[in-house]
Amino acid sequence: MGTASRMAPALQRYGILIALAVLCIVLSVVSENFLTSRNIINVLRQTSINGILAVGMTFVILTRGIDLSVGSVVALVGVVSASFATTSAAGVAGAPYMPLIPVAVGLLTGMAVGSVSGIAVARFSVPAFVATLGMLSAARGLTLIYAGGRPIPALTDGYRWIGTGDIGGIPVPIILFGLVFAVAHFVLTRTRFGRHVYAVGGNPHAAKVSGLPVRRIRFAVYAISGALAGVAGMILAARTGSALPQAGVAYELDAIAAVVIGGTSLAGGIGRVSGTVIGALLIGVMNNGLDLLGVESYYQQVIKGALIVAAVMLDRSRKTED
Amino acid sequence: MGTASRMAPALQRYGILIALAVLCIVLSVVSENFLTSRNIINVLRQTSINGILAVGMTFVILTRGIDLSVGSVVALVGVVSASFATTSAAGVAGAPYMPLIPVAVGLLTGMAVGSVSGIAVARFSVPAFVATLGMLSAARGLTLIYAGGRPIPALTDGYRWIGTGDIGGIPVPIILFGLVFAVAHFVLTRTRFGRHVYAVGGNPHAAKVSGLPVRRIRFAVYAISGALAGVAGMILAARTGSALPQAGVAYELDAIAAVVIGGTSLAGGIGRVSGTVIGALLIGVMNNGLDLLGVESYYQQVIKGALIVAAVMLDRSRKTED
């Protein structure tokens, strides 16, 4: 265990990058459509939602936590923010770009939900798994209650721009994903808060004895994860054109998978958001590639499972054993 | 952290038992049907599948692992074993009780699937989350391929007895649950293997230095979890009357929840199956009670989420601080 597994991050990042590269090369050989700019944009756009969730999840996992509620928060924020962005609600003819009110409401909702989990974990020492599993259920229920179980359709063009617009040909979701990644990367590697996140996950006792506000940091990562789940939720609603109360089911699994495939340890304190992004891309490319090849759905599931494990195995085998 | 949370098991067991007791008392006051023997049997029967999964999960989590594949294994074992127990397959007029071949096939299938995850984790150091997430997907795919996406109907009476029969008035699933619990409890508290499981979870390196076969133990817990998922899968198929390839979706979450609510630490080395059983019962009673009271389904989800967190909070608040 010890030294070897601690050597992980550096090697791992490259290991999984190699897995991703191999997958891309294979796909571009077997499918002429894979390496088209249009398809690459597709993959990135499709990855953006899971990618953004996974970035938030990285913060949480770095502190030894987990956030199972992100899928439900995606749906909740979707319906809540969208309810301020329906053509009827907008009333005042909905500003064409960046509808501030719905977005602000969405971010706040996500952050609020995350904060509740954060309080349970940080203040009341409820294990993160339980706190966020409770939230998974509760937020879904709230979503259904708020939306009356029905989708919220007819969103304003301004709102839909978040999901379908582009800036200089690059779709907005991809830009948001890039932005979220860049900021998270900066925060985690360069700021005090970021380093403290690592410290709290790496050794909570040391963090406490060094005078860090351990509880506040624990709390904050859930709020961040909630807010980012909010961003993902708004992109999702804007992309699909209506906010669905049953959206985002099981998204937490893919988000956690991206984080772990990217080399972040569920034991906390070790990992990088760049790894997470590679993990998310690996999942995205796999989904896209298997669809491109027209692999039958049942076989897809088997192949996907095997590929994920193989990618990580390739990665881990590059390390010395125990 | 340290000291206080390590005191957890003892206090915790009682903490969560109190939460369960409170819930039962409240329910028996507000619903005259709750405390009938018939309903108690219902609750136990409904809990048996999750309970059996959770017992297997306890082994895995005690070694710091996790098994996300149990829901898919439930389905896979269901269809595979059931395919040997259809009235046509049985041919020889299907023995009325304990159909040995399908059960043996089911157990072996579950154990085999678990073993594959176990090898990935123990031999190739793939993080358990990734290995079993891959298996979640792959086993589901295999199930669908094996069954051709259709249910496997018309099971023999002998097979169905596993899910619907009773011995002296006690339904077979409950008896199996009790048996699984008793054996697991014995194994974990009284056998060498059980000691090994705790040691490997508590400090794998120290376990290795002390000469324990760490890999073999890690491997074994996944095989156990797979076999128990197989038992659960056969009960489910026998109970529902045909083996459905879409069965068991998301069962892993409830199983893990039962384990964690029951006081077992996801960090490994600490926990008890008796706690797990209480955790599973808490979930089962909650589901049953809310149905009995006729609470609307949206509100049920909110209440369930809140109750789980509250139960654990009650429990944790009884511990001394950090």
Add this chain to the structure above:
Amino acid sequence: QDAPLKIGMAAYGLNAEFMQLWSAAGAKHPAVQSGMVELTVFDGRYDALVQQDQFETMITQGFDAIVFAPMDVEAGATAVQLAVDAGIPVVGSNARVNSDQLTAYVGSNDVEAGYLEAKAVLDKMGCQGAVVIIEGPIGQSGEIQRGEGNEQALAECPDVQILERQTGNWSRAEAQALMENWLTSHGDAITGVIGQNDEMALGAIEAIKAAGMDVSDFAIAGVDGVTDALNAVKTGQMASILQDGEAQALGSIDVAIKAVRPDYEPMSGIWEQYPDMPWNDGASKEYNVPWTPVTLENVDALLAGRQ
């Protein structure tokens, strides 16, 4: 001979039997078997966004037409719009989508099914007694529309009391637990069970058996005509309304080919099988595949078709 047409079948999810039958039917279409059409099935994995992503993939690959069984009424519209914008015709099938861009919709009227199944239950109850309704996942078009049909039938029997309505998420196991709990809280007050699909009705039957009660004392119905339900109808345990997913799939492929090849004549046999649903030269906006109540008379034939 032209290059084969590339048609995509976008199923909302393939893990359950009904969609499996629907998608498998596509491969049996004469145009597919003759090589005129190259068919690819996409599994939407029960996620509207995944379906939309798959539309993008089909657009990238230059598919000629898409047959679409949407996960969601509203969200599906965006996917349709994407395809139509790319010049690809989309034919709705099985489930509704709130879009006027569809070439046509080939499906069955879920309101009608909900009415028929509830009626079957109420008839058996003689318009007396009390029912429980096991609903689909709240908000899905199937749940909404079958629920509407349930209501219509129930309105005709004002004396019948609705004891409970709760979602069983199309799942047999969930419905079974639900019914077990209801049997506890209501005892033998329950005389009818309206399951919005067969799986859930079957779950209720198992719960009744487990409670040691007699299934024949209950009026139970479901929708879809899955294999287990056909068997249950045969033994008199429930009523079921067969939704002909195969016909929906075959019909939508015909319509889709027609949209690309204006001179195409339908090749599947369903137009003869259902004279109530005229081909109308592929010009109808809506093709309504009729429901077939499963009866003791037709059940053996239906079962034979499943082998």
Add this chain to the structure above:
Amino acid sequence: MAQPLLEASGFRKSFNGVAALRLGQFTLMPGSVHALCGGNGAGKSTFLKILMGIHHRDAGRLLRNGAEVTFDNPSQALDNGISIIEQELSPVPAMTVAENIYLGREPVGLFGRIAFREMNNRAQDLLDGFHFGIRADTLMMDLTVAQTQLVEIAKALSYDAEVIIMDEPTSALGEAEADQLFAAIAMLKARGKGVIYVSHRLSEIFGICDSYTVFRDGAFVETGALADIDKDRLIQLVVGRPLTEEFVKDNTPGDDTLLSVQGLAADRGVRDVSFSVRRGEILALYGLMGSGRTEIFDRLFGLSGQTAGQIMIDGAPVTITTPRHAIDAGLAYVTEDRKRSGLVLTGDVRDNLCLATLDRMGVGPVMNTRAEGRAAARMIEVLNIRTASDRLSVSHLSGGNQQKVVLGKWFLTEPRILLLDEPTRGVDVGAKREIYRVMSDFARAGGAVVMVSSETDEVLGMADRVVVMRDGRVAGELDRAAMSAEQLLHLAV
């Protein structure tokens, strides 16, 4: 007389109803180094953790510069000019040395960006100032235990606090490094700071401290100036009864070689090491920090991959690639890092004691709990482990008692060859004597002991022969007659 920096009285603390501290009392004057003495489990660490706000006291008064204070958490203590080197090392493994030192006090620049260069430079200056020879940008997880300890020392000193608490700061250090620390302490003293110093090495206490306070069984016993007390009396205060000679040694080496090692090479720079041990012999491996002693043990015990060399036991070559092989061959290994490789902290005392002998305490796969209980009870008695019961979690034991649990685990395997890596780390004088007795008895009964120690006294007192290591190679060998502190040091550097 000057105002005391700290004045604690009537401190009480119990954990789950068991009193760890009944009467903690302590006064620290400026410009003094004050030894806090007491046996394992006397409550020293508990007391110090309360001072630091890590634990909360049940009762008692604390005056800081004459004003009553209570610290709810360590950051308040830090704000009040108190810093601590904890007994249990607590690094953040995936972060650099500099980040660990300045955790929570990182210099920041534009946009809240940490000024990494400045931080690294500062940390490097700090470390170089103490001649610790550690690069500020290495990751903590790449450091040895001793280096980790040095970083924690540097960190505690970097706060420039008025009161510095040092809970066994030298237990993992070699003598050279310890001397650096003592120089730093002298400087602190000269600057009027107060140091609370805990150590079980009496020579250190008499070397650097001015005054002493003794705790026994969680209660204050006596305080005074070290000038007024001698070693024997201090030992008596700590142990509660008079103890004479420190070392117990009545083994005599036999003639036949039990373990011999030829041309051993191991992962981290250990090359061509050969030595042998006879039956009844206690052999010491001496060397400076990082000279490769631990690495040799790891290799012997099958913990680092097979590289080169031959191991012979009783004249027959053996292949050891896993600890299981080693145990079966009759080896036992008390590792230097008890938290990482010695103890299962989630387990209780009995679990840990029986961990390496589970095979022998059952009928088939079923454990004989009574046999486990008996074995545990025996070790608790032999080693005098202070624990409320054998069902107490080892994480609740004091450091010294944890060390005894690790020893007990290996004694239970009834080995023929004992590998002991710093076996008396953190162990009090009374218990040390017990451990020496066990070692001596073990050798006398025909076993062989190989002991790594950084304490010259211990080597001189116990070893029949010493192999001195330098930079991963054998630098020389001395037998008992030729051993002296000067000789050892001469060969080691």
